[in-house]
Structures are given as C-alpha cells and as structure tokens.
Amino acid sequence: MAVRSGGIMEDNRAEKIEALETLVEFNDKVVKNIGILVKELSGQRLDDTDKFQDSIINAINWEIQVFNATMDVINEGKERVAKEVFNEKIVALGEAVKAKDDQKIADAFNELGPELEKLGAAAREVIA
Numbered sequence: 001m002a003v004r005s006g007g008i009m010e011d012n013r014a015e016k017i018e019a020l021e022t023l024v025e026f027n028d029k030v031v032k033n034i035g036i037l038v039k040e041l042s043g044q045r046l047d048d049t050d051k052f053q054d055s056i057i058n059a060i061n062w063e064i065q066v067f068n069a070t071m072d073v074i075n076e077g078k079e080r081v082a083k084e085v086f087n088e089k090i091v092a093l094g095e096a097v098k099a100k101d102d103q104k105i106a107d108a109f110n111e112l113g114p115e116l117e118k119l120g121a122a123a124r125e126v127i128a
Helices: 015-043 049-075 082-098 104-126
Strands: none
Touching: 015 049, 015 104, 049 082, 049 104, 082 104
C-alpha cells in the first residue's frame, strides 16, 4: 500500500493523533494475538486457525493504513518506525501466506511482531 497525497488525514494533525490513539488500543491486542496464532501455526492448529489468521491480517492491514496516513507524525523529529523494514516484513508475510506454508507464515509473523510493537511504541510516544 503506497502513501498518497490528498488522503483523508493528510494535513489534519488532530485526526492523525486520534487515529494513533485508536491504534495504540488496538495494537496490543494484535501483537498478543500474533503470539497465539504462531503457536497454532507451529503445530497446535485449531478448527478456526484460518479464520483467526484472516482476522489478524485484516487488523494488520488496518494498522498499515493508519501508519501510512500518520507516518509524518510518527517519524516527526526522528525516525521511530523504518518504513522500508516494516514493508519488508509485510511483503514476507504476504509471500508466506500465498505459499500456504504454516511454518513460513509463523516465521513471517514472528519477524513482523517486533515491527508492530515498534509501531505501537512510536504511537504511544507521539500521543503522550
């Protein structure tokens, strides 16, 4: 997903801060659920693991949209989240999901988890 000018929150800092406040509330749950999903994908698969994975991917997609819309605020003054590294982990997850290989997907989620934690920490720092 690319950042485009003219977006909904392009210049409205108050809206961006509000979006980051929502992201902070949401982010901890996403990171926690990734840990649960990784266990399921690593041999403890349940009947609803695929649905659970889809819901986490949807949540991550939402976080990516918020990151893209608020990147200028998140990285204001210093780089808190490296867009290139974040994108690299997202692409790896997408490729693993396409391959339908549980272990590759688990590994990709394990790699992405710390980046999502950084995003949450950066959002907390900005809204503090």
